[in-house]
Amino acid sequence: MEEAAVVFYAGPFAITSIVVTTWGIMLLLGVFCWLATRRLSLDPGPVQTMLEGIILLIEESIEAVSPGYAQQMLPFIGTLWIYIVIANLVGIVPELHAPTGNLSVTAGLAILVFLSVHWFGVRNEGIRYLKHYLSPSPILLPFHLISEVTRTVALAVRLFGNIMSLELVALLVLLVAGLLVPVPLLMLHIVEALVQAYIFGMLALIYVAGAMQSQQNEKGDSL
Amino acid sequence: MNFDWTTFILEIINFLVLVWILKHFLYQPILEIIGKRRAGIEKTLADAQQIKVEADKLKQQHEKFLAEWEREKEEAEARLMAELAAMRENKLVELNAQINEEAERHKVLDERAKSEFERRMEAQGIAQGLSFTTKLLSRLASPELEANLYVLLLEDLHALSKENKHVITEATAVPELQIKIQSAFPLDEKKQAELTHHLSDITGRQLPIEFQVNPALLAGFQIMIGPWMLHANLRDELKFFSGSLQHATAGS
Numbered sequence: 001m002e003e004a005a006v007v008f009y010a011g012p013f014a015i016t017s018i019v020v021t022t023w024g025i026m027l028l029l030g031v032f033c034w035l036a037t038r039r040l041s042l043d044p045g046p047v048q049t050m051l052e053g054i055i056l057l058i059e060e061s062i063e064a065v066s067p068g069y070a071q072q073m074l075p076f077i078g079t080l081w082i083y084i085v086i087a088n089l090v091g092i093v094p095e096l097h098a099p100t101g102n103l104s105v106t107a108g109l110a111i112l113v114f115l116s117v118h119w120f121g122v123r124n125e126g127i128r129y130l131k132h133y134l135s136p137s138p139i140l141l142p143f144h145l146i147s148e149v150t151r152t153v154a155l156a157v158r159l160f161g162n163i164m165s166l167e168l169v170a171l172l173v174l175l176v177a178g179l180l181v182p183v184p185l186l187m188l189h190i191v192e193a194l195v196q197a198y199i200f201g202m203l204a205l206i207y208v209a210g211a212m213q214s215q216q217n218e219k220g221d222s223l
Numbered sequence: 224m225n226f227d228w229t230t231f232i233l234e235i236i237n238f239l240v241l242v243w244i245l246k247h248f249l250y251q252p253i254l255e256i257i258g259k260r261r262a263g264i265e266k267t268l269a270d271a272q273q274i275k276v277e278a279d280k281l282k283q284q285h286e287k288f289l290a291e292w293e294r295e296k297e298e299a300e301a302r303l304m305a306e307l308a309a310m311r312e313n314k315l316v317e318l319n320a321q322i323n324e325e326a327e328r329h330k331v332l333d334e335r336a337k338s339e340f341e342r343r344m345e346a347q348g349i350a351q352g353l354s355f356t357t358k359l360l361s362r363l364a365s366p367e368l369e370a371n372l373y374v375l376l377l378e379d380l381h382a383l384s385k386e387n388k389h390v391i392t393e394a395t396a397v398p399e400l401q402i403k404i405q406s407a408f409p410l411d412e413k414k415q416a417e418l419t420h421h422l423s424d425i426t427g428r429q430l431p432i433e434f435q436v437n438p439a440l441l442a443g444f445q446i447m448i449g450p451w452m453l454h455a456n457l458r459d460e461l462k463f464f465s466g467s468l469q470h471a472t473a474g475s
Contacts, residue, residue, distance in 0.1 A: 004230065013229045022237045030244045037252035042260050048253075055253045071254075075246040083241055099234070104227045108234035 004102055018102045025086050025099070054082075061202075066209035069124075073208060076116055080109070081201040084159070088193030091167050092186055100196075101163040103156065110156035113204040114148065121211040129211065155203060162196050346469065353465045357441075360457045364442040366408045368457075372443040373414060376455040380421050388425055394449035395426045402430050403447040405437040407456065422446075 004016035036047050044052060058078045063070040084100060091098030099105045121129035133144045166189050170182045383391075394400075402422060404410075410418070419432055426448070437445070443456025454460070 004227070013233075014227075015233075016227060016230050019230055019233045019237070022234060026237060026241050026244065029241065030248060033245060033248035037248055040252055040256040042256070042263060044256075048256075051249070051253055052257060055250060056257070059254075074254075075242050075250055078250060079238070079242045079245050082245065083238065102227075102230065103225075104230035105234045107226070108231045109238065111231075112235060112238055 004097070018097065018099045018105060021090060021096060022087070022099050022105070025083065025090065029082070029086070062205060065202075065205050066212060069120075069209070069212065073120065073205070077201055077205050077208075080113075080204055081197055084109070084197035084200050085194060088163055088197055089190065091163065091193075092189060098163050098167060098193075100159050101167050103160045106156040106160040109159070109200070110152045113155060113207060114152040116204070117207050117211050120208050124212055132211070151203075151207065155200060159196055159200050162192060166192055349465060349468045353461060353468075356464075357461055360461065361441055364407060364457060369406065369408050369442045369444075372455055372457075376444055376453075377417075377421065379453070379455060380425065383425065391425055391448055391451055392427060394451045395428070395430060397449055400430055400449055402432045403435060404432060405435045405440060405445040405447075405456075407436070407438055407440040407442045409436050410434055422448075 004018045006014040007017050007020050008015050036051055040048055055074075055078070058081060059070045059074055062073050062077055066073065087099045087105070089098075090096050091101060100109075118129070121132075133141050166185070170185045170189065173182045173185055404418060415432075415434055422432065423429055430448075439458055441457035441461075443458075443460070444453075445456055445459065446453040454463070
Protein backbone atom coordinates (compact mmCIF):
# COMPACT_ATOMS: atom_id res chain seq x y z
CA MET A 1 0.00 0.00 0.00
CA GLU A 2 1.52 3.24 -1.02
CA GLU A 3 1.70 6.21 1.31
CA ALA A 4 -0.92 8.89 1.19
CA ALA A 5 0.14 11.70 -1.07
CA VAL A 6 0.84 15.07 0.51
CA VAL A 7 -1.43 17.66 -1.00
CA PHE A 8 0.02 20.72 0.69
CA TYR A 9 1.86 21.86 3.76
CA ALA A 10 0.44 23.96 6.51
CA GLY A 11 3.56 25.21 8.12
CA PRO A 12 5.44 22.17 9.38
CA PHE A 13 2.38 19.91 8.91
CA ALA A 14 1.92 17.88 5.74
CA ILE A 15 -1.72 17.71 4.72
CA THR A 16 -2.26 14.39 2.97
CA SER A 17 -4.93 13.41 0.47
CA ILE A 18 -6.57 11.35 3.21
CA VAL A 19 -7.18 14.44 5.30
CA VAL A 20 -8.45 16.33 2.28
CA THR A 21 -10.80 13.46 1.47
CA THR A 22 -12.04 13.55 5.05
CA TRP A 23 -12.65 17.28 4.74
CA GLY A 24 -14.57 16.63 1.55
CA ILE A 25 -16.70 14.06 3.31
CA MET A 26 -17.32 16.49 6.17
CA LEU A 27 -18.20 19.26 3.74
CA LEU A 28 -20.62 17.08 1.78
CA LEU A 29 -22.23 15.73 4.92
CA GLY A 30 -22.51 19.17 6.46
CA VAL A 31 -24.05 20.76 3.36
CA PHE A 32 -26.37 17.82 2.77
CA CYS A 33 -27.57 17.82 6.38
CA TRP A 34 -28.03 21.60 6.37
CA LEU A 35 -30.03 21.47 3.15
CA ALA A 36 -32.03 18.45 4.22
CA THR A 37 -32.95 19.68 7.70
CA ARG A 38 -33.55 23.41 7.17
CA ARG A 39 -37.18 22.85 6.15
CA LEU A 40 -38.36 19.91 8.18
CA SER A 41 -42.09 19.35 8.39
CA LEU A 42 -44.46 17.11 10.27
CA ASP A 43 -45.50 15.67 6.92
CA PRO A 44 -42.07 14.42 5.74
CA GLY A 45 -40.87 14.09 2.16
CA PRO A 46 -38.72 11.22 0.84
CA VAL A 47 -35.36 12.64 2.01
CA GLN A 48 -36.69 13.52 5.47
CA THR A 49 -38.28 10.09 5.74
CA MET A 50 -34.95 8.46 4.86
CA LEU A 51 -33.05 10.59 7.39
CA GLU A 52 -35.63 9.95 10.12
CA GLY A 53 -35.43 6.22 9.37
CA ILE A 54 -31.62 6.23 9.64
CA ILE A 55 -31.59 8.23 12.88
CA LEU A 56 -34.33 6.11 14.44
CA LEU A 57 -32.51 2.93 13.41
CA ILE A 58 -29.30 4.13 15.06
CA GLU A 59 -31.19 5.28 18.17
CA GLU A 60 -33.02 1.97 18.49
CA SER A 61 -29.76 0.05 18.10
CA ILE A 62 -28.14 2.10 20.88
CA GLU A 63 -31.26 1.76 23.03
CA ALA A 64 -31.18 -2.00 22.60
CA VAL A 65 -27.60 -2.23 23.85
CA SER A 66 -27.65 0.54 26.45
CA PRO A 67 -31.22 1.36 27.49
CA GLY A 68 -31.75 4.92 28.63
CA TYR A 69 -28.52 6.35 27.12
CA ALA A 70 -29.52 6.55 23.48
CA GLN A 71 -29.88 10.34 23.43
CA GLN A 72 -26.52 10.78 25.13
CA MET A 73 -24.56 8.38 22.92
CA LEU A 74 -26.31 9.06 19.62
CA PRO A 75 -24.01 11.88 18.35
CA PHE A 76 -20.79 9.89 18.88
CA ILE A 77 -21.94 6.38 17.87
CA GLY A 78 -24.13 7.69 15.03
CA THR A 79 -21.31 9.79 13.63
CA LEU A 80 -18.98 6.78 13.81
CA TRP A 81 -21.39 4.68 11.76
CA ILE A 82 -22.14 7.41 9.21
CA TYR A 83 -18.56 8.55 8.79
CA ILE A 84 -17.07 5.06 8.53
CA VAL A 85 -19.71 3.91 6.00
CA ILE A 86 -19.02 6.92 3.77
CA ALA A 87 -15.29 6.72 4.31
CA ASN A 88 -15.29 3.03 3.39
CA LEU A 89 -17.41 3.63 0.26
CA VAL A 90 -15.22 6.48 -0.96
CA GLY A 91 -12.72 3.84 -2.05
CA ILE A 92 -15.11 2.83 -4.84
CA VAL A 93 -14.77 6.24 -6.46
CA PRO A 94 -11.89 6.25 -8.96
CA GLU A 95 -8.81 8.26 -8.00
CA LEU A 96 -9.93 8.35 -4.37
CA HIS A 97 -8.80 6.21 -1.49
CA ALA A 98 -10.90 5.24 1.51
CA PRO A 99 -9.64 7.21 4.55
CA THR A 100 -10.31 4.11 6.66
CA GLY A 101 -7.66 2.26 4.63
CA ASN A 102 -5.11 4.41 6.42
CA LEU A 103 -3.84 3.31 9.83
CA SER A 104 -3.54 6.88 11.07
CA VAL A 105 -7.24 7.44 10.48
CA THR A 106 -8.41 4.17 12.09
CA ALA A 107 -6.01 4.72 14.99
CA GLY A 108 -7.47 8.15 15.52
CA LEU A 109 -10.99 6.70 15.55
CA ALA A 110 -9.89 3.93 17.91
CA ILE A 111 -8.28 6.46 20.25
CA LEU A 112 -11.54 8.44 20.20
CA VAL A 113 -13.46 5.30 21.14
CA PHE A 114 -10.95 4.59 23.92
CA LEU A 115 -11.34 8.10 25.26
CA SER A 116 -15.10 8.13 24.85
CA VAL A 117 -15.45 5.01 26.98
CA HIS A 118 -13.86 6.81 29.90
CA TRP A 119 -15.57 10.09 29.03
CA PHE A 120 -19.02 8.54 29.20
CA GLY A 121 -18.07 6.49 32.25
CA VAL A 122 -16.81 9.49 34.21
CA ARG A 123 -19.65 11.66 32.94
CA ASN A 124 -22.28 9.29 34.28
CA GLU A 125 -20.57 7.82 37.35
CA GLY A 126 -17.94 10.36 38.26
CA ILE A 127 -14.45 9.32 39.31
CA ARG A 128 -15.88 6.15 40.89
CA TYR A 129 -16.05 4.83 37.37
CA LEU A 130 -12.34 4.01 37.54
CA LYS A 131 -13.02 1.59 40.41
CA HIS A 132 -14.14 -1.06 37.96
CA TYR A 133 -10.46 -1.54 37.00
CA LEU A 134 -9.95 -2.90 40.51
CA SER A 135 -12.87 -5.32 40.43
CA PRO A 136 -13.34 -8.05 41.17
CA SER A 137 -9.77 -7.89 42.50
CA PRO A 138 -6.96 -5.26 42.27
CA ILE A 139 -4.76 -8.05 40.99
CA LEU A 140 -6.65 -7.89 37.69
CA LEU A 141 -5.73 -4.22 37.11
CA PRO A 142 -2.86 -5.02 34.70
CA PHE A 143 -5.14 -7.29 32.71
CA HIS A 144 -7.77 -4.57 32.53
CA LEU A 145 -5.16 -2.12 31.26
CA ILE A 146 -3.81 -4.62 28.70
CA SER A 147 -7.40 -5.28 27.61
CA GLU A 148 -8.02 -1.56 27.09
CA VAL A 149 -4.94 -1.23 24.92
CA THR A 150 -5.37 -4.39 22.90
CA ARG A 151 -9.00 -3.84 22.07
CA THR A 152 -8.21 -0.31 20.95
CA VAL A 153 -5.41 -1.56 18.75
CA ALA A 154 -7.68 -4.32 17.48
CA LEU A 155 -10.31 -1.79 16.55
CA ALA A 156 -7.86 0.26 14.57
CA VAL A 157 -6.10 -2.61 12.86
CA ARG A 158 -9.30 -4.54 12.05
CA LEU A 159 -10.86 -1.67 10.15
CA PHE A 160 -7.58 -0.62 8.53
CA GLY A 161 -6.69 -4.20 7.49
CA ASN A 162 -10.06 -5.02 5.97
CA ILE A 163 -10.45 -1.83 3.95
CA MET A 164 -6.81 -1.70 2.88
CA SER A 165 -6.87 -5.37 1.82
CA LEU A 166 -10.08 -4.82 -0.19
CA GLU A 167 -8.54 -1.94 -2.10
CA LEU A 168 -5.30 -3.84 -2.60
CA VAL A 169 -7.04 -6.96 -3.89
CA ALA A 170 -9.15 -4.87 -6.26
CA LEU A 171 -5.99 -3.14 -7.54
CA LEU A 172 -4.17 -6.42 -8.03
CA VAL A 173 -7.07 -8.03 -9.86
CA LEU A 174 -7.41 -4.94 -12.03
CA LEU A 175 -3.74 -5.15 -12.95
CA VAL A 176 -3.79 -8.90 -13.62
CA ALA A 177 -7.21 -9.64 -15.12
CA GLY A 178 -8.43 -6.52 -16.85
CA LEU A 179 -10.92 -3.64 -16.56
CA LEU A 180 -14.27 -5.29 -15.69
CA VAL A 181 -13.11 -8.26 -13.62
CA PRO A 182 -12.86 -6.32 -10.29
CA VAL A 183 -16.56 -5.38 -10.50
CA PRO A 184 -17.64 -8.31 -8.28
CA LEU A 185 -14.91 -7.33 -5.89
CA LEU A 186 -16.31 -3.80 -5.82
CA MET A 187 -19.72 -5.25 -4.95
CA LEU A 188 -17.99 -7.13 -2.16
CA HIS A 189 -16.38 -3.82 -1.20
CA ILE A 190 -19.78 -2.28 -0.64
CA VAL A 191 -20.90 -5.15 1.59
CA GLU A 192 -17.63 -5.17 3.45
CA ALA A 193 -17.79 -1.41 3.92
CA LEU A 194 -21.19 -1.66 5.54
CA VAL A 195 -20.20 -4.67 7.66
CA GLN A 196 -16.97 -3.09 8.88
CA ALA A 197 -18.72 0.16 9.74
CA TYR A 198 -21.35 -1.76 11.66
CA ILE A 199 -18.70 -3.81 13.47
CA PHE A 200 -16.63 -0.76 14.43
CA GLY A 201 -19.64 1.23 15.64
CA MET A 202 -21.20 -1.72 17.45
CA LEU A 203 -17.93 -2.57 19.20
CA ALA A 204 -17.53 1.06 20.25
CA LEU A 205 -21.10 1.01 21.52
CA ILE A 206 -20.50 -2.22 23.42
CA TYR A 207 -17.33 -0.86 25.00
CA VAL A 208 -19.05 2.30 26.17
CA ALA A 209 -22.16 0.45 27.34
CA GLY A 210 -19.99 -2.21 28.99
CA ALA A 211 -18.17 0.41 31.04
CA MET A 212 -21.52 1.85 32.22
CA GLN A 213 -23.04 -1.52 32.92
CA SER A 214 -19.99 -2.80 34.80
CA GLN A 215 -20.43 0.10 37.21
CA GLN A 216 -24.12 -0.59 37.47
CA ASN A 217 -23.42 -4.28 38.10
CA GLU A 218 -21.10 -3.34 40.93
CA LYS A 219 -23.89 -1.20 42.40
CA GLY A 220 -26.24 -4.14 42.11
CA ASP A 221 -23.75 -6.47 43.77
CA SER A 222 -23.18 -4.04 46.65
CA LEU A 223 -26.92 -3.76 47.20
CA MET B 224 1.58 1.28 6.44
CA ASN B 225 3.34 4.31 7.79
CA PHE B 226 1.81 6.10 10.70
CA ASP B 227 1.43 9.85 10.18
CA TRP B 228 0.94 11.80 13.38
CA THR B 229 -0.38 14.84 11.53
CA THR B 230 -3.07 12.78 9.85
CA PHE B 231 -3.76 11.06 13.17
CA ILE B 232 -4.25 14.35 15.03
CA LEU B 233 -6.18 15.98 12.19
CA GLU B 234 -8.48 12.96 11.87
CA ILE B 235 -9.28 13.17 15.57
CA ILE B 236 -10.06 16.86 15.19
CA ASN B 237 -11.97 16.27 11.98
CA PHE B 238 -14.09 13.59 13.60
CA LEU B 239 -14.91 15.75 16.59
CA VAL B 240 -15.88 18.58 14.23
CA LEU B 241 -18.01 16.15 12.25
CA VAL B 242 -19.71 15.06 15.47
CA TRP B 243 -20.54 18.69 16.17
CA ILE B 244 -21.77 19.29 12.62
CA LEU B 245 -24.00 16.23 12.57
CA LYS B 246 -25.26 16.92 16.06
CA HIS B 247 -26.37 20.43 15.14
CA PHE B 248 -27.46 19.88 11.57
CA LEU B 249 -28.77 16.32 11.64
CA TYR B 250 -29.47 14.70 14.98
CA GLN B 251 -31.04 17.62 16.80
CA PRO B 252 -33.36 18.79 13.99
CA ILE B 253 -34.42 15.26 13.16
CA LEU B 254 -34.98 14.31 16.80
CA GLU B 255 -36.88 17.55 17.39
CA ILE B 256 -39.20 16.97 14.46
CA ILE B 257 -39.70 13.34 15.52
CA GLY B 258 -40.42 14.55 19.03
CA LYS B 259 -42.93 17.08 17.70
CA ARG B 260 -44.58 14.41 15.61
CA ARG B 261 -44.72 12.04 18.56
CA ALA B 262 -46.16 14.80 20.71
CA GLY B 263 -48.68 15.55 17.99
CA ILE B 264 -49.56 11.88 17.68
CA GLU B 265 -49.87 11.55 21.44
CA LYS B 266 -51.99 14.69 21.56
CA THR B 267 -54.13 13.35 18.72
CA LEU B 268 -54.41 10.03 20.52
CA ALA B 269 -55.28 11.82 23.76
CA ASP B 270 -57.84 13.95 21.93
CA ALA B 271 -59.19 10.87 20.21
CA GLN B 272 -59.38 9.09 23.55
CA GLN B 273 -61.17 12.08 25.06
CA ILE B 274 -63.50 12.24 22.08
CA LYS B 275 -64.08 8.51 22.42
CA VAL B 276 -64.89 8.93 26.10
CA GLU B 277 -67.26 11.79 25.27
CA ALA B 278 -68.71 9.78 22.42
CA ASP B 279 -69.23 6.80 24.73
CA LYS B 280 -70.85 9.12 27.22
CA LEU B 281 -73.07 10.62 24.54
CA LYS B 282 -73.82 7.14 23.28
CA GLN B 283 -74.84 6.05 26.76
CA GLN B 284 -76.99 9.17 27.11
CA HIS B 285 -78.46 8.52 23.70
CA GLU B 286 -79.19 4.92 24.57
CA LYS B 287 -80.70 6.08 27.86
CA PHE B 288 -82.85 8.61 25.99
CA LEU B 289 -83.82 5.95 23.51
CA ALA B 290 -84.78 3.54 26.28
CA GLU B 291 -86.73 6.29 28.05
CA TRP B 292 -88.37 7.31 24.81
CA GLU B 293 -89.18 3.68 24.05
CA ARG B 294 -90.73 3.27 27.48
CA GLU B 295 -92.76 6.48 27.10
CA LYS B 296 -93.78 5.38 23.63
CA GLU B 297 -94.97 2.03 24.93
CA GLU B 298 -96.86 3.72 27.76
CA ALA B 299 -98.41 6.24 25.38
CA GLU B 300 -99.25 3.43 22.97
CA ALA B 301 -100.83 1.43 25.78
CA ARG B 302 -102.84 4.49 26.89
CA LEU B 303 -103.85 5.18 23.31
CA MET B 304 -104.90 1.57 22.78
CA ALA B 305 -106.93 1.66 26.01
CA GLU B 306 -108.57 4.93 24.98
CA LEU B 307 -109.26 3.55 21.53
CA ALA B 308 -110.72 0.38 23.02
CA ALA B 309 -112.95 2.39 25.36
CA MET B 310 -113.92 4.73 22.54
CA ARG B 311 -114.64 1.79 20.26
CA GLU B 312 -116.68 0.16 22.99
CA ASN B 313 -118.67 3.36 23.49
CA LYS B 314 -119.09 3.79 19.76
CA LEU B 315 -120.21 0.18 19.45
CA VAL B 316 -122.74 0.67 22.22
CA GLU B 317 -123.95 3.89 20.59
CA LEU B 318 -124.02 2.22 17.22
CA ASN B 319 -125.92 -0.74 18.56
CA ALA B 320 -128.38 1.63 20.21
CA GLN B 321 -128.74 3.55 16.95
CA ILE B 322 -129.14 0.30 15.03
CA ASN B 323 -131.75 -0.93 17.48
CA GLU B 324 -133.50 2.43 17.38
CA GLU B 325 -133.34 2.48 13.60
CA ALA B 326 -134.54 -1.12 13.46
CA GLU B 327 -137.35 -0.27 15.84
CA ARG B 328 -138.24 2.76 13.77
CA HIS B 329 -138.09 0.74 10.58
CA LYS B 330 -140.13 -1.95 12.27
CA VAL B 331 -142.75 0.61 13.27
CA LEU B 332 -142.64 2.12 9.82
CA ASP B 333 -142.92 -1.35 8.26
CA GLU B 334 -145.79 -2.23 10.53
CA ARG B 335 -147.41 1.09 9.78
CA ALA B 336 -146.86 0.64 6.08
CA LYS B 337 -148.06 -2.90 6.37
CA SER B 338 -151.14 -1.87 8.29
CA GLU B 339 -151.68 0.97 5.89
CA PHE B 340 -151.30 -1.45 3.04
CA GLU B 341 -153.68 -3.89 4.71
CA ARG B 342 -156.09 -1.05 5.40
CA ARG B 343 -155.88 0.07 1.81
CA MET B 344 -156.33 -3.51 0.69
CA GLU B 345 -159.26 -3.92 3.04
CA ALA B 346 -160.71 -0.60 1.91
CA GLN B 347 -160.13 -1.59 -1.67
CA GLY B 348 -161.69 -5.00 -0.95
CA ILE B 349 -164.60 -3.40 0.77
CA ALA B 350 -165.01 -0.94 -2.07
CA GLN B 351 -164.77 -3.73 -4.59
CA GLY B 352 -167.14 -5.89 -2.50
CA LEU B 353 -169.49 -2.96 -2.11
CA SER B 354 -169.30 -2.22 -5.80
CA PHE B 355 -169.83 -5.84 -6.58
CA THR B 356 -172.72 -6.06 -4.10
CA THR B 357 -174.16 -2.80 -5.41
CA LYS B 358 -173.99 -4.05 -8.96
CA LEU B 359 -175.39 -7.41 -7.94
CA LEU B 360 -178.18 -5.87 -5.89
CA SER B 361 -178.85 -3.32 -8.66
CA ARG B 362 -179.44 -6.22 -11.03
CA LEU B 363 -181.45 -8.04 -8.41
CA ALA B 364 -183.50 -4.95 -7.62
CA SER B 365 -187.09 -5.58 -8.65
CA PRO B 366 -190.67 -4.95 -7.48
CA GLU B 367 -190.66 -8.44 -5.93
CA LEU B 368 -187.62 -7.59 -3.84
CA GLU B 369 -189.19 -4.32 -2.89
CA ALA B 370 -192.31 -6.27 -1.86
CA ASN B 371 -190.19 -8.37 0.44
CA LEU B 372 -188.54 -5.23 1.76
CA TYR B 373 -191.99 -3.82 2.30
CA VAL B 374 -192.77 -6.77 4.56
CA LEU B 375 -189.54 -6.18 6.45
CA LEU B 376 -190.45 -2.45 6.73
CA LEU B 377 -193.73 -3.33 8.31
CA GLU B 378 -192.02 -5.69 10.74
CA ASP B 379 -189.57 -2.97 11.69
CA LEU B 380 -192.35 -0.47 12.23
CA HIS B 381 -194.09 -2.96 14.50
CA ALA B 382 -190.88 -3.66 16.32
CA LEU B 383 -190.10 -0.01 17.12
CA SER B 384 -189.25 0.48 20.78
CA LYS B 385 -191.10 2.92 23.03
CA GLU B 386 -188.15 5.26 23.05
CA ASN B 387 -188.14 5.42 19.22
CA LYS B 388 -191.88 5.96 19.18
CA HIS B 389 -191.49 8.73 21.75
CA VAL B 390 -188.83 10.40 19.59
CA ILE B 391 -191.08 10.15 16.55
CA THR B 392 -193.99 11.61 18.52
CA GLU B 393 -191.87 14.58 19.58
CA ALA B 394 -190.64 15.05 15.97
CA THR B 395 -194.20 15.24 14.70
CA ALA B 396 -195.04 17.99 17.19
CA VAL B 397 -193.87 20.54 14.65
CA PRO B 398 -196.89 22.19 12.97
CA GLU B 399 -197.55 21.59 9.26
CA LEU B 400 -195.25 18.58 9.26
CA GLN B 401 -195.37 16.39 6.19
CA ILE B 402 -194.20 12.80 6.02
CA LYS B 403 -192.19 11.90 2.90
CA ILE B 404 -192.07 8.28 1.72
CA GLN B 405 -189.75 7.43 -1.14
CA SER B 406 -189.70 4.09 -2.90
CA ALA B 407 -187.67 2.72 -5.79
CA PHE B 408 -190.79 1.49 -7.51
CA PRO B 409 -194.24 3.04 -7.42
CA LEU B 410 -196.41 1.84 -4.53
CA ASP B 411 -199.87 0.69 -5.19
CA GLU B 412 -202.76 2.25 -3.27
CA LYS B 413 -203.15 -0.66 -0.97
CA LYS B 414 -199.62 -0.43 0.27
CA GLN B 415 -199.91 3.36 0.50
CA ALA B 416 -202.99 3.02 2.62
CA GLU B 417 -201.41 0.35 4.78
CA LEU B 418 -198.34 2.49 5.38
CA THR B 419 -200.47 5.54 6.12
CA HIS B 420 -202.37 3.48 8.66
CA HIS B 421 -199.26 2.21 10.39
CA LEU B 422 -197.64 5.66 10.53
CA SER B 423 -200.78 7.14 12.02
CA ASP B 424 -200.65 4.51 14.74
CA ILE B 425 -197.05 5.37 15.50
CA THR B 426 -197.41 9.19 15.45
CA GLY B 427 -200.85 9.08 17.01
CA ARG B 428 -202.44 11.52 14.50
CA GLN B 429 -203.20 12.01 10.78
CA LEU B 430 -200.32 13.72 8.97
CA PRO B 431 -200.10 14.50 5.26
CA ILE B 432 -197.95 11.89 3.46
CA GLU B 433 -196.18 12.51 0.21
CA PHE B 434 -195.22 9.39 -1.78
CA GLN B 435 -192.30 9.77 -4.18
CA VAL B 436 -190.47 7.38 -6.50
CA ASN B 437 -186.66 7.47 -6.17
CA PRO B 438 -184.87 4.86 -8.34
CA ALA B 439 -181.58 5.68 -6.58
CA LEU B 440 -182.83 3.65 -3.65
CA LEU B 441 -182.47 0.51 -5.88
CA ALA B 442 -185.18 -1.24 -3.93
CA GLY B 443 -187.04 -0.44 -0.71
CA PHE B 444 -188.16 2.67 1.11
CA GLN B 445 -187.07 5.79 2.86
CA ILE B 446 -189.44 7.42 5.35
CA MET B 447 -188.70 10.97 6.58
CA ILE B 448 -190.73 12.26 9.52
CA GLY B 449 -189.28 15.68 10.23
CA PRO B 450 -185.69 15.16 11.38
CA TRP B 451 -186.32 11.45 11.94
CA MET B 452 -185.56 9.17 9.00
CA LEU B 453 -186.23 5.44 8.52
CA HIS B 454 -184.12 3.63 5.97
CA ALA B 455 -185.36 0.39 4.51
CA ASN B 456 -183.78 0.37 1.06
CA LEU B 457 -180.79 -1.29 -0.57
CA ARG B 458 -178.88 1.95 -1.18
CA ASP B 459 -178.83 3.01 2.44
CA GLU B 460 -178.32 -0.51 3.68
CA LEU B 461 -175.29 -0.79 1.45
CA LYS B 462 -174.05 2.57 2.85
CA PHE B 463 -174.61 1.33 6.39
CA PHE B 464 -172.88 -1.92 5.53
CA SER B 465 -169.94 -0.12 3.96
CA GLY B 466 -169.70 2.32 6.84
CA SER B 467 -169.82 -0.42 9.41
CA LEU B 468 -167.13 -2.35 7.52
CA GLN B 469 -164.88 0.70 7.32
CA HIS B 470 -165.49 1.40 10.99
CA ALA B 471 -164.66 -2.18 11.88
CA THR B 472 -161.51 -2.06 9.69
CA ALA B 473 -160.40 1.25 11.24
CA GLY B 474 -161.05 -0.18 14.70
CA SER B 475 -158.93 -3.28 14.06
